[in-house]
Amino acid sequence: MKLKKGDNIIMLSGKDKGKTGTVSAVLPNLNKMVIGGLNLIKKNVRARKQGQKSQIISKERPVSISSVALMCKSCGKPTRVGFSIAEKSKIRICKKCGAEV
Ligand SMILES: [Zn+2]
Structure with a gap:
């Protein structure tokens, strides 16, 4: 995985294309990650008990x-x-400016 939790990312596709966010969780097995506040789905939660909305x-x-x-x-x-x-440790670099990220 090249990205890790806390990285700032930009969405390249989907309905949030162009938006930026922060990685809040990485799911290496699925090659997926959760971005805080992005790619939201609306879920309808039905009231199960009386008095609940x-x-x-x-x-x-x-x-x-x-x-x-x-x-x-x-x-x-x-x-x-x-x-x-x-020095034996891998560092991540930006391919555009060469800075460590
Ligand atoms: Zn750069």
């Missing part, structure tokens, strides 16, 4: 990793992530 709640639906791009903090552009092996 049915309500519509919004829930984030996981998005495919291929439909998001990382926002580079240093050049402020959506970018692909590259890896650079420095």
Whole structure:
């Protein structure tokens, strides 16, 4: 997984295309991630007991990793992530400006 929790991303497809958000959970098995406040689905919750009201709640639906791009903090552009092996530890770099992300 090239992205991790807390990364700032931009949506590349879907109804939230162009919007930015923060990764709130990563689902590596599914190649998907949950972006806080984006790709919401409305869910109808029916009242089960008397006195309860049915309500519509919004829930984030996981998005495919291929439909998001990382926002580079240093050049402020959506970018692909590259890896650079420095001193045995992998660091992620912006392919546009070369800064560590
Ligand atoms: Zn950059």
